[in-house]
Amino acid sequence: MAEAELEVRALTARYGAVTALDTVSLRARPGEITAVLGANGAGKTTLLRAVSGLVRGSDGSVLLGGRELAGAPAERIARAGVAHVPEGRGVITELTVEENLRLGELLGTTRRKRRRVHRLDGVYEMFPALGQRRRREANSLSGGERQMLVIGRALLSEPEVLLLDEPSLGLAPRVVAQIFTLIRELVDREGLTVLLVEQNARSALSIADTGFVLNLGRVVANDSAAALAADAELRHSYLGF
Amino acid sequence: MQQFLNVTLGGLAQGAIYAAFALALVLIWRATRIINFAQGAMAMFTTYLALVLIESGQSYWTGFAVALAGGLVLGALVERVVMRPVEGGPELNAVIVTLGLFVALQALAAILFGATFQSFPAPFGLRGFTVGGTTIAFTPFSVFVIGSVVVVMLGLVALFRFTDLGLRMRASAFSQEVARLLGVRVGRMLTLGWAFAAVVGSLAGLLIAGGNLVHPAYMDAVIVYGFVAAVLGGLESPAGAVAGGLIIGLALSYVSGYLGSELVTLAALAILVAVLLVRPHGLFSRVAERRV
Numbered sequence: 001m002a003e004a005e006l007e008v009r010a011l012t013a014r015y016g017a018v019t020a021l022d023t024v025s026l027r028a029r030p031g032e033i034t035a036v037l038g039a040n041g042a043g044k045t046t047l048l049r050a051v052s053g054l055v056r057g058s059d060g061s062v063l064l065g066g067r068e069l070a071g072a073p074a075e076r077i078a079r080a081g082v083a084h085v086p087e088g089r090g091v092i093t094e095l096t097v098e099e100n101l102r103l104g105e106l107l108g109t110t111r112r113k114r115r116r117v118h119r120l121d122g123v124y125e126m127f128p129a130l131g132q133r134r135r136r137e138a139n140s141l142s143g144g145e146r147q148m149l150v151i152g153r154a155l156l157s158e159p160e161v162l163l164l165d166e167p168s169l170g171l172a173p174r175v176v177a178q179i180f181t182l183i184r185e186l187v188d189r190e191g192l193t194v195l196l197v198e199q200n201a202r203s204a205l206s207i208a209d210t211g212f213v214l215n216l217g218r219v220v221a222n223d224s225a226a227a228l229a230a231d232a233e234l235r236h237s238y239l240g241f
Numbered sequence: 242m243q244q245f246l247n248v249t250l251g252g253l254a255q256g257a258i259y260a261a262f263a264l265a266l267v268l269i270w271r272a273t274r275i276i277n278f279a280q281g282a283m284a285m286f287t288t289y290l291a292l293v294l295i296e297s298g299q300s301y302w303t304g305f306a307v308a309l310a311g312g313l314v315l316g317a318l319v320e321r322v323v324m325r326p327v328e329g330g331p332e333l334n335a336v337i338v339t340l341g342l343f344v345a346l347q348a349l350a351a352i353l354f355g356a357t358f359q360s361f362p363a364p365f366g367l368r369g370f371t372v373g374g375t376t377i378a379f380t381p382f383s384v385f386v387i388g389s390v391v392v393v394m395l396g397l398v399a400l401f402r403f404t405d406l407g408l409r410m411r412a413s414a415f416s417q418e419v420a421r422l423l424g425v426r427v428g429r430m431l432t433l434g435w436a437f438a439a440v441v442g443s444l445a446g447l448l449i450a451g452g453n454l455v456h457p458a459y460m461d462a463v464i465v466y467g468f469v470a471a472v473l474g475g476l477e478s479p480a481g482a483v484a485g486g487l488i489i490g491l492a493l494s495y496v497s498g499y500l501g502s503e504l505v506t507l508a509a510l511a512i513l514v515a516v517l518l519v520r521p522h523g524l525f526s527r528v529a530e531r532r533v
Contacts, residue, residue: 052422078424086422094415095408103412106405107424157423 004065004081004160005029006051006193011060011070013043013050020046021058022217028161031191033183035208035225037201037239042214044197045087048163051195052084053077064161079110083159087166087197090150093139097130100138100149104156111158117190123152126182144175151179155186161193168200176200180207201239205229213238247378248498249491254383256490257390258448262467263474263482264394265442270476272414272434274332275324276468278339281460282346283319283439284446287311288455289354291447292361301364308443316439320432328431350457363452386448393444394483397437401479410434462506466493469513475523484525 006028013021021043028034036044049055051062053074062070069077078084092100101120108116124131127148133140138149147167154162164183168176184207187194198204205211211228213221221234228234235241262280269277277283290311291304323342327334365381401407412420413430420427449463470489474481489512496508516524 054418054422074418074421075424075426078422084422086419090419090422092412092416092419095411099408099411102405102408103420103423103425106409110424153423 004193005063006082006161006195007061007063008047008051009061009063011047011050011058011062013046013055013058015046020217021050023060024214024217024219026212026219026222028193028195029209030160030193031187032209033187033194033196033207035201035204035211035228036195036197036214037199037204037211037228038214039238039240040199041216043217044214045165046217047214048084048086048165048195048197051077052082052163054084078107078157081111081158081160082163083154083157083161084163085150085154085165085167088169090153091138091141091146093137095138096135097138097141097149098134101130101134101153101156104153107157116158118155118158120156123156127152143170144172144179147171147175147179151182159192161195163195163197165197166199167196168198168203176203183207201235202229202241243375243377244498248494250377250379250383251498252491252494253487254379254386254490255494256487257387258445258486259463259466259470259489260483260486261390261393261441261448262445262463263470263486264397264479265438265445266467266471267474267476267479267482268397268434268438268441270471272410272431273324273328273335275335275339277435277438278336278464279319279342279346280438280442280467281446281464282343282350283312283315284442284463285455285457285460286346286350287315287439287443288361288446288450289350292359292450292455293354295362301362305364305447308447309440312439312441312443313436316436316442317432319439320435324435325428347457354457356457358454358456361450361453361455367452382451386451389444389448393441394479397441397479400437406433465506466490466509469509469516472513473516473524475525478523478525481523481525485523488524 008024008026010023010025011021012019012023024047036047038044046055050058053072058070060070061068064080064082069080101123105120129145130148130152138146141149167179180203183194186192196204196208205225205228208225211223211225212219213228213234215238220238221228265280266277269275287308291308294304294307295301319342323338324335327338363382365385367380367382369376369378369380401411409425410430410433412423412425413427417427445463446460449460466489470485471482473485473488489509492512493505493508497505
């Protein structure tokens with residue numbers, strides 16, 4: 001079981017003169033899905049990129065099970081057990097499906113202290129569409145299949161924390177429901193810590209345990225998913241449903 | 242007919258060398274979007290290392306091995322020390338740095354090894370095989386040239402296709418950001434990429450030098466032909482580089498054999514311009530079709 005809590009303290013990130021994240025603090029617990037919601041430009045993607053080390057020069061603290069990750073290069077943060085599934089662009093299209101997955105597996109084997117839970121065969125069982133195309137270039141996959149590929153690859157890296165950026169983007173509602181159900185099952189079974197960034201607030205809150213709402217780089221609300229979903233004013237002002 | 246055979250065989254052997262050199266350019270271009278104009282100078286430098294050892298009484302093979310190992314070290318050093326500070330910046334900066342390195346290495350070689358022509362030995366005979374009573378322009382050394390280029394290419398294919406290291410290197414070349422998110426030490430992969438490319442470049446330098454004269458600028462023409470070969474192959478594809486090298490080798494050999502050797506450089510330039518006009522993404526590129 002992965003039992004690492006992710007804690008972000010007063011994280012601030014700037015793009016030139018623009019402050020994309022303004023002293024954001026949040027906590028994501030193992031075995032829970034923590035949703036990060038908000039409109040376009042609220043800073044959701046920047047938050048994930050700052051946590052995974054892709055945005056450098058941010059201030060503040062990122063703690064994984066009490067260990068400081070802020071300031072470390074992205075590859076070291078990945079090796080520490082943070083799997084970032086970036087929005088839309090996470091597939092290396094020039095490589096085959098299996099090569100993409102192998103990269104996740106390689107990262108998993110470098111993280112020896114963690115027991116291997118996932119295997120290539122298991123991912124193909126979970127996503128039969130990938131198994132049928134394992135020797136094809138990832139280029140040939142549909143949007144939903146690409147999402148399956150990056151999630152499967154993240155699982156093979158045996159992470160403690162899964163950062164998911166808009167996994168529903170551009171997918172048919174049926175596929176979204178399927179992927180969300182899968183994420184929920186994984187969290188319940190393995191005690192993963194999941195930070196789920198979504199514009200589709202309604203479906204994100206339906207599987208999340210807790211949620212944070214960002215607006216213009218600041219946390220404007222933090223409550224249980226059920227309470228956030230029930231707050232009519234919040235829904236109207238920030239969540240759009 | 243016999244001349245055609247001779248010209249073709251000679252072209253193939255030369256083409257194999259251009260292929261190796263183009264491959265070195267492509268390896269670096271794929272990983273860093275930099276054309277390494279210092280590739281020829283680096284190869285010249287390691288070839289001089291081999292020459293110094295051979296002249297001090299060591300065997301050809303010791304010199305050969307040291308030159309390749311020297312290429313590995315030189316490539317890694319160049320990436321770490323010279324290129325790393327300009328990586329990620331404007332691409333022109335990196336290009337200017339490679340040009341500066343090219344000039345600096347040539348000047349350094351002239352100081353250390355002298356600016357005169359020196360003859361470089363060949364490990365195998367330079368007399369053509371005799372077939373049916375006539376001597377053809379294909380020598381034991383040509384066999385060695387083609388064989389060693391093939392061996393290096395198969396080695397690279399095996400590395401990239403079948404090893405974890407090769408997979409990590411390809412991931413870094415295609416998408417640095419995703420590779421880093423998957424825990425790949427991209428910086429280390431770039432260093433290794435430059436090192437391997439410099440080994441392949443050094444091999445080209447040694448093969449060009451074999452049985453010929455070397456001086457600090459002897460690789461300059463090869464840079465041009467290797468670059469044309471790489472562009473012909475689309476710059477992206479190692480297989481394209483090899484095919485481009487062979488095509489250039491053959492084409493230049495036919496020009497030299499039938500039209501006159503003084504036209505060779507001009508012909509290379511004409512091929513380059515023609516390719517850039519007609520198929521700017523190379524003869525074998527799929528990107529060209531997609532972008533139309």
